[in-house]
Amino acid sequence: MAVGPSSLSAVCRQFGQVLSSGINDIPDNSRIEVLVGTPAAAATAGGEGDADHRLNLFFFRFEPSGFFPDTLPGETWLLRMHCLITPFCADDDTISAGENDLRVIGEVLRMLHERPVQLMTVDGEQFEVQSVFCTLGLDQLNQLWSTQGDTIYRPSALFEVSLAPVIPREAAVPAPLVGSLGLGVRATLAARHGLPLPAQIATHIPLVRRLAPDTRVDEWVPALCLVDDDACLRSVALPLDELAGFAPRAWVAGAPGAEVSLRWQVWSAAEGWLPAGAPDTFAVVDMAIDPDAVDNATTRPLELPFNDRSGQMLLTAQREVVRGSDGVAITLRSEPVLITVFEGP
Numbered sequence: 306m307a308v309g310p311s312s313l314s315a316v317c318r319q320f321g322q323v324l325s326s327g328i329n330d331i332p333d334n335s336r337i338e339v340l341v342g343t344p345a346a347a348a349t350a351g352g353e354g355d356a357d358h359r360l361n362l363f364f365f366r367f368e369p370s371g372f373f374p375d376t377l378p379g380e381t382w383l384l385r386m387h388c389l390i391t392p393f394c395a396d397d398d399t400i401s402a403g404e405n406d407l408r409v410i411g412e413v414l415r416m417l418h419e420r421p422v423q424l425m426t427v428d429g430e431q432f433e434v435q436s437v438f439c440t441l442g443l444d445q446l447n448q449l450w451s452t453q454g455d456t457i458y459r460p461s462a463l464f465e466v467s468l469a470p471v472i473p474r475e476a477a478v479p480a481p482l483v484g485s486l487g488l489g490v491r492a493t494l495a496a497r498h499g500l501p502l503p504a505q506i507a508t509h510i511p512l513v514r515r516l517a518p519d520t521r522v523d524e525w526v527p528a529l530c531l532v533d534d535d536a537c538l539r540s541v542a543l544p545l546d547e548l549a550g551f552a553p554r555a556w557v558a559g560a561p562g563a564e565v566s567l568r569w570q571v572w573s574a575a576e577g578w579l580p581a582g583a584p585d586t587f588a589v590v591d592m593a594i595d596p597d598a599v600d601n602a603t604t605r606p607l608e609l610p611f612n613d614r615s616g617q618m619l620l621t622a623q624r625e626v627v628r629g630s631d632g633v634a635i636t637l638r639s640e641p642v643l644i645t646v647f648e649g650p
Contacts, residue, residue, distance in 0.1 A: 312427045312472040313367075313384070316434060317341055319425045320388070320466060321362050327416045328360070328409065335397060337409060344391050344461075345453040358394040360409055365389060365449070370468050379477025381430075383468035387439065389449070391461040406460050414438070414462060420631040428472050433633070437465040479577040481617050484540040484645045485511075513537035517593035520560040523629055527565050527622040528558040528594050529639040532604050537596040542645040548612050554604035557622045557639075559589040569610045570619040578619065581610035609644070618644045 310318075318341065325339040337358045340347050347361035366387035376382055390413055394405035417436045425434050441449070441463050450458050516528035531538040531553040543551060557565055566586040570578045590603035610618050622639040 312470050313386075315427045316425055316432075316466070316469040317362065317364050317386070317388075319427075320423070320434070320436075323423050324360065324362075324390075324413060324416065328412050331412070337392075343453060344389070344393075344450070344459070345456045347391070347393050348453075348456045357397065358392065358405060358409065360413070361391045361393060363389040363391065364466075372468075377477055379473050379475060381473065381476075382471040384471060385465055385467040386469050388464050388466050389461050390464060391459050393459060410460050410462055417464065420633075422628075422631050422633055424633045424635075427470055430470070430472070432468075432470050433635075434469060435467060437467070439463045439465050478575065479572075481572050481645075482619070482643055484542050484617075484643045511539045513539050513594070513596050515593060515595045515597075516558060518559045520563075520592070524626060524635075524637060525559060526637045527589070527624060527639045529620070529622040529642055530556050530594055531607075531620075531642050531644075532556050532599060532602060535599050537594065537599055538642070539640075540643045540645075542647065545615050545646055545648050548609075548646050551609070551612075553607055553644075555607055555620065555622070555642075556591070556594055556599075556602045556604050557589055558591045558594045559624070561589055561592060563589045563624060565589055565622050565624045567605065567607070568621050568623060570621075571610050572617040572619075581618070582608065615646045615648045617646070620644070 321339045321341055325337070328334065328337050328339075335358055337360055339360045339362065340350060341362045341364070342350075343363055344361055347359055350359065364386050368385045368387075370383040370385055373383065390410070392406040392409035392413075394402050394409060396402050397405055400408075417438070421437070422433050422435045425432050446458075450456070513530045516530070518525040518528050531541065532555075533541070533551070533553040537556070538553070541551075541553070555567055557567075559565065564586060565588075566584040568584050569581040571581045572578055585605065587605060594602075607620070620642045624637050625634060626637060627634050
């Protein structure tokens with residue numbers, strides 16, 4: 306009976322596919338089969354098709370990331386994996402198996418040095434997984450290979466592959482977000498029941514200060530705020546009966562002419578934060594958001610995801626770029642703007 310795939314095995318498999326594509330796409334290279342397993346198994350495995358050379362990935366050590374100590378059981382858990390990469394090559398014309406081993410491991414080192422970060426898709430989610438070159442002492446090397454029976458040592462390279470996700474089968478539902486903080490003071494708890502009206506609680510809503518993305522770097526992040534009645538807002542809370550008349554506009558800043566898109570999310574008690582509505586894509590005009598110059602702002606009209614119920618909606622501005630250092634396509638998102646709609650006075 307076959308064992309079903311896991312999120313961890315998916316990362317290992319995609320890591321192997323990255324190495325296989327990079328090595329086998331080199332012109333005039335003999336086909337190299339990439340395996341995931343122990344060195345002992347790879348040493349005795351027969352080549353598939355016309356593959357006389359094999360490259361084995363041995364994932365043998367798994368550690369916590371060292372970050373996110375408060376990860377809950379229903380949240381994605383991130384781990385560090387250690388992978389021993391070993392070639393098992395054959396004689397090829399006038400080139401010995403030993404030299405072929407060195408050629409293959411040299412290509413692996415080159416590839417992972419040039420592109421240490423890989424974008425991997427696991428269960429529909431994208432993760433950036435980084436390969437970090439590590440060293441093994443002679444004692445550790447002997448201990449590791451002594452577990453592989455009579456397998457002869459081959460030149461190998463050790464990499465830490467991190468952070469690899471362990472995705473729960475039943476994910477925890479994210480909670481709604483906090484839009485403001487408040488503090489109320491009363492004489493006694495009993496006095497609360499004698500008040501004719503609910504006590505007023507002073508709240509602090511985040512202020513919008515001047516925001517100017519540093520567009521001198523390629524990976525600049527858009528700045529975003531809402532504009533309503535000549536006021537710049539990062540968080541809004543309003544009763545349901547005022548929602549129909551609420552018509553804010555989005556103010557986005559960045560490099561003029563750059564393409565960005567506005568994306569909505571709404572909170573569901575059953576599924577957490579979900580995308581809502583179609584993205585609104587346009588070109589940036591202003592280089593900065595300045596609350597003192599809101600009269601001159603170039604704003605964008607917004608269509609709220611809902612206007613007939615209470616709940617929370619989240620707006621972000623994002624842009625897609627290809628990172629120059631390694632060619633990985635990434636998404637850069639602004640800090641979110643939160644709108645909370647509640648029932649009651």
